[in-house]
Amino acid sequence: MRIGPLTLQSNLFLSPLAGYTNLPFRLTVREVGGLGLATTDLVNARSLLEKNPKAFKLIETSPADRPLAVQLFGSVPGEMRDAALYLESLGVASVDINMGCPVRKVCRVGGGSAMMTEHDKTAVLVKGMVDAVKIPVTAKMRLGWDDQSITAPDLARALEDVGVAAIFIHGRTREQGFAGTINLSGIRSVVQAVKTIPVIGNGDVTTPQAAKKMLNDTGCAGVSIGRGAFYNPWIFQHTLHYLSTGELLPEPRFEDRVRVMCGHLDLMVEVFGEELGCRMFRKVAPWYAKRFGPATEFNKRVVQISSKAEFHEGLENYLRWRRQFLDENGQLMPRFEPAPLVASFMQEPAAARREHIPVPQGPVEVW
Numbered sequence: 001m002r003i004g005p006l007t008l009q010s011n012l013f014l015s016p017l018a019g020y021t022n023l024p025f026r027l028t029v030r031e032v033g034g035l036g037l038a039t040t041d042l043v044n045a046r047s048l049l050e051k052n053p054k055a056f057k058l059i060e061t062s063p064a065d066r067p068l069a070v071q072l073f074g075s076v077p078g079e080m081r082d083a084a085l086y087l088e089s090l091g092v093a094s095v096d097i098n099m100g101c102p103v104r105k106v107c108r109v110g111g112g113s114a115m116m117t118e119h120d121k122t123a124v125l126v127k128g129m130v131d132a133v134k135i136p137v138t139a140k141m142r143l144g145w146d147d148q149s150i151t152a153p154d155l156a157r158a159l160e161d162v163g164v165a166a167i168f169i170h171g172r173t174r175e176q177g178f179a180g181t182i183n184l185s186g187i188r189s190v191v192q193a194v195k196t197i198p199v200i201g202n203g204d205v206t207t208p209q210a211a212k213k214m215l216n217d218t219g220c221a222g223v224s225i226g227r228g229a230f231y232n233p234w235i236f237q238h239t240l241h242y243l244s245t246g247e248l249l250p251e252p253r254f255e256d257r258v259r260v261m262c263g264h265l266d267l268m269v270e271v272f273g274e275e276l277g278c279r280m281f282r283k284v285a286p287w288y289a290k291r292f293g294p295a296t297e298f299n300k301r302v303v304q305i306s307s308k309a310e311f312h313e314g315l316e317n318y319l320r321w322r323r324q325f326l327d328e329n330g331q332l333m334p335r336f337e338p339a340p341l342v343a344s345f346m347q348e349p350a351a352a353r354r355e356h357i358p359v360p361q362g363p364v365e366v367w
């Protein structure tokens with residue numbers, strides 16, 4: 001798969017998830033395998049130019065963290081251009097622009113959505129970035145305000161005309177927030193609107209089968225996965241395998257989930273220091289635990305950790321507690337196994353409403 005001059009190993013992408021897609025998470029997912037391109041959390045262009053330490057931390061990377069896209073957020077053309085130039089000078093593989101939701105009505109909320117109030121003005125801003133750098137510039141957007149105003153196809157076409165190398169499209173409207181079903185025909189309308197650039201579909205992909213359905217039903221060139229990777233860092237490797245062989249690999253074993261989770265914590269501590277790394281991990285570990293089966297005893301402890309020792313003590317305690325749910329072979333008894341993950345667009349609408357993927361709190365208007 002190609003994005004402009006960039007050749008990727010797979011057509012699977014890690015979506016930007018503010019507060020989560022930091023260096024440790026990206027390295028964790030990359031080590032498991034299957035990922036084509038990872039993206040940082042969104043980074044304010046002005047903060048980057050002002051050399052704000054928090055913005056710098058967001059773009060912290062390492063040689064194993066390649067290829068990497070940085071997602072920029074901002075509405076001042078000169079700042080967005082200069083930030084893109086700066087990122088290019090650092091060796092970043094591509095720059096993604098956060099467009100929030102591409103509609104007039106949301107211009108009040110500022111940031112990405114505000115820059116979408118005028119397609120022409122946005123096209124000028126984006127052209128300024130595209131003309132300044134050699135690396136690809138991509139854009140990420142939602143479908144539109146609501147089902148009556150699906151504006152993404154027009155915007156995607158306008159951006160292709162000014163040289164954007166790919167479009168990432170979350171198949172929901174702004175009105176939907178994170179609720180309801182992903183609109184595959186909406187994604188398809190964006191695919192059909194552009195002439196040659198790849199469109200990457202996004203939203204609710206939690207299984208290899210869901211990725212395949214999104215590719216088949218929309219004609220998109222790739223799939224971007226966010227929350228599905230929280231649950232399951234294996235999703236990229238398993239999806240790539242499924243797409244190329246048709247074979248579904250077995251779910252990762254509990255021991256492997258624990259091993260990868262512990263490696264993730266080690267990286268958090270390396271990158272953020274012990275106390276901050278552990279504190280940040282309090283909101284990460286429960287996502288792993290969603291696939292552990294009964295996990296109340298784990299979650300209770302992990303949300304209080306400030307050191308690796310506390311984490312491991314809690315984990316040991318949990319492993320002892322969890323024995324009551326195991327059979328004589330040490331396997332979780334079937335009745336305690338977590339329900340299989342099913343993407344919203346793979347099930348009946350009522351079930352999709354009931355079982356939507358949890359969304360951590362945050363500014364939905366820029367996601």
Ligand SMILES: Cc1cc2nc3c(=O)[nH]c(=O)nc-3n(C[C@H](O)[C@H](O)[C@H](O)COP(=O)(O)O)c2cc1C
Pocket residue numbers: 015016017018019020041042071098099140170202203204205224225226227228357359360362366367
């Ligand atoms: C916690 C969280 C943070 C997010 N942060 C960003 C962000 O920084 N930039 C962005 O474009 N989208 C952001 N999103 C949206 C995701 O990239 C993605 O479009 C959305 O979650 C749907 O994909 P998924 O169902 O695979 O998670 C965020 C979503 C969540 C849940």
